[in-house]
Amino acid sequence: MHCVNEYVSYGTQGICQIEAIRSIQFEGCSGAREYYVLHPIDQVQSSIFVPVDNQRLTSRMRPVLSPEEIDRAILSVKGRQLSWVRDRKQRAELFHKILTERKPEDLLLLAGCLYRHAQEEPKGLSSSDAQALKTAEATIEQEFTFSLQLGTQTVGHYIREKLGLAEGAAPGTYE
Numbered sequence: 001m002h003c004v005n006e007y008v009s010y011g012t013q014g015i016c017q018i019e020a021i022r023s024i025q026f027e028g029c030s031g032a033r034e035y036y037v038l039h040p041i042d043q044v045q046s047s048i049f050v051p052v053d054n055q056r057l058t059s060r061m062r063p064v065l066s067p068e069e070i071d072r073a074i075l076s077v078k079g080r081q082l083s084w085v086r087d088r089k090q091r092a093e094l095f096h097k098i099l100t101e102r103k104p105e106d107l108l109l110l111a112g113c114l115y116r117h118a119q120e121e122p123k124g125l126s127s128s129d130a131q132a133l134k135t136a137e138a139t140i141e142q143e144f145t146f147s148l149q150l151g152t153q154t155v156g157h158y159i160r161e162k163l164g165l166a167e168g169a170a171p172g173t174y175e
Contacts, residue, residue, distance in 0.1 A: 001052070001119060002036060009102055011060040013048060014142050015041045021052065036061070041146070065104060065147050073104035074130070074162045082106075084115035088107070088126075095132040102139060111136045 002008060002018055010016045016038035034052040043125035050057050065073070085091035098106045114133040118125050125133065141152045150158060 002063075007041075007064045008038070008061045009064055009143060010038055010040075010048065010050070011102070012100060013038070013040050014139065015049060015064055016148050017041060020046070024049065042142070055106060062102075065143055067148050070104065070144055070147055073108065074159055076105050077108045077112070078111060078163055081116070082109040084113060084117050088128075092128060092132075092150075099132065099135050099139065102143075104140065104143065107136045107140050111140065 002021075004018055004020055006018045008016055008018060009083050017139060018036055019039050020037040021034060022037060023032040024035050034053060036050040036058070038048040040046055040048070050061065052058065056094065085094055088155045095110060111133060114125060114129055114136070117129070120132075124130075141155050144150065144158070146157045148155075
């Protein structure tokens with residue numbers, strides 16, 4: 001069970017602080033339920049209510065990565081690549097799964113795959129692929145900057161440094 005004031009990564013909402021765990025009865029519902037009350041760090045005026053007893057929803061909550069976990073995630077992608085999926089529908093499903101699960105290793109591999117494809121494809125990325133890249137980058141930047149207390153401009157440098165890559169190295173090559 002998560003604690004009040006804990007920071008968690010929650011699905012596509014990103015990093016949230018647990019403001020409270022309280023019993024709430026919403027209009028039209030029979031009886032009160034216990035809810036985690038989350039506030040996204042980027043939208044402090046917003047509240048997200050997650051039923052404590054809903055395994056499907058609470059499984060989307062995980063503690064924010066520690067700096068050590070981030071370093072392990074970065075190093076785990078060295079020498080690995082996510083293969084390009086030619087079928088647009090299958091690719092969209094794979095990208096959606098990766099973006100929803102928010103596993104840092106998979107997000108890094110996704111970003112690398114999209115960077116490589118953009119460099120290899122004369123037309124560049126399709127709008128849906130470009131949106132997937134933008135979302136992956138934002139997700140990586142949010143958690144890494146929060147946990148490592150870095151500026152968003154330095155996340156790429158930090159990743160390249162951990163991988164032993166030159167500053168001008170092409171994004172997406174984790175060799």
